Amino acid sequence: MSEDIDVSSLPIPTDTALLKDGDWVPSVNFNERRATVNLCDPAAIQTGSAHCPAVKIDLLLLHYTATPTNDYALQLLTTPEGGVSSHYLVDGRGRIIQMVAEKHRAWHAGEAEWAGETDINSCSIGIEIQNQGYALQRVPSYGEAQMVAVTELCADIVKRHKIKPHRVLGHSDVAPHRKQDPGAHFDWRRLAKKGVGLWLEADDEVDNKCPDLEEALLIELQRKFLAIGYGIEITGELDQRTAQVVTAFQRHYRTSKVDGMLDLQTIDLVDQLLGMIKA
Numbered sequence: 319m320s321e322d323i324d325v326s327s328l329p330i331p332t333d334t335a336l337l338k339d340g341d342w343v344p345s346v347n348f349n350e351r352r353a354t355v356n357l358c359d360p361a362a363i364q365t366g367s368a369h370c371p372a373v374k375i376d377l378l379l380l381h382y383t384a385t386p387t388n389d390y391a392l393q394l395l396t397t398p399e400g401g402v403s404s405h406y407l408v409d410g411r412g413r414i415i416q417m418v419a420e421k422h423r424a425w426h427a428g429e430a431e432w433a434g435e436t437d438i439n440s441c442s443i444g445i446e447i448q449n450q451g452y453a454l455q456r457v458p459s460y461g462e463a464q465m466v467a468v469t470e471l472c473a474d475i476v477k478r479h480k481i482k483p484h485r486v487l488g489h490s491d492v493a494p495h496r497k498q499d500p501g502a503h504f505d506w507r508r509l510a511k512k513g514v515g516l517w518l519e520a521d522d523e524v525d526n527k528c529p530d531l532e533e534a535l536l537i538e539l540q541r542k543f544l545a546i547g548y549g550i551e552i553t554g555e556l557d558q559r560t561a562q563v564v565t566a567f568q569r570h571y572r573t574s575k576v577d578g579m580l581d582l583q584t585i586d587l588v589d590q591l592l593g594m595i596k597a
Contacts, residue, residue: 412463431549486515494566
């Protein structure tokens with residue numbers, strides 16, 4: 319979108335009934351959603367003909383802002399200088415602010431991948447949550463009013479767009495090599511209890527030791543992470559990318575211990591998640 323756009327001319331979206339007066343703060347950082355390659359007839363892509371279906375919004379992506387204040391986050395997310403955006407910001411007091419209409423492509427995912435799709439911005443709704451993140455070495459807790467608002471907003475979005483639970487993700491899921499948000503302190507269990515996303519209960523009776531990670535086992539586990547949706551190569555080695563994916567998985571589904579180690583409990587949770595996705 320052009321920097322010289324008159325944002326005052328943008329109509330107020332009617333995507334959600336959760337906004338109050340003054341909660342539409344339009345961003346200049348957006349463009350049109352793109353039909354993703356896996357939705358298009360290959361011939362249509364080559365010829366440029368209009369045979370691609372309308373883009374389906376089928377993923378909800380949660381972030382933290384990594385900013386010290388709400389105002390600074392809003393400035394980054396709405397101005398040309400910030401160069402990024404999301405559809406919504408939930409500030410520290412639980413106020414929900416919309417900056418980009420859901421029909422448009424907000425700029426929040428960056429370099430990312432999920433289930434083979436690399437244009438995550440075109441198929442997702444992005445929510446930024448005000449939190450300083452790892453700028454403080456440890457992600458601060460999310461406040462009660464903030465979590466109430468996040469849960470309500472997420473529930474509204476997944477219901478309207480019919481987003482499947484296993485496609486409610488954190489930024490670190492789709493970009494494990496460079497992102498950590500919304501962090502291990504985010505309450506994924508709370509969202510899952512409201513029908514938003516999935517949560518896994520770790521079996522305390524499962525031995526938490528690491529098995530001998532021979533090539534055959536690593537190939538099997540990498541294929542499982544790939545089947546879940548993570549961007550990972552099948553190498554049969556415990557390489558850097560695999561360790562990053564394991565860490566991202568734990569940050570979402572085993573927040574009590576995030577160490578990047580492929581222990582038996584983590585392997586059990588991977589199997590649990592695959593079973594829930596396939597059910």
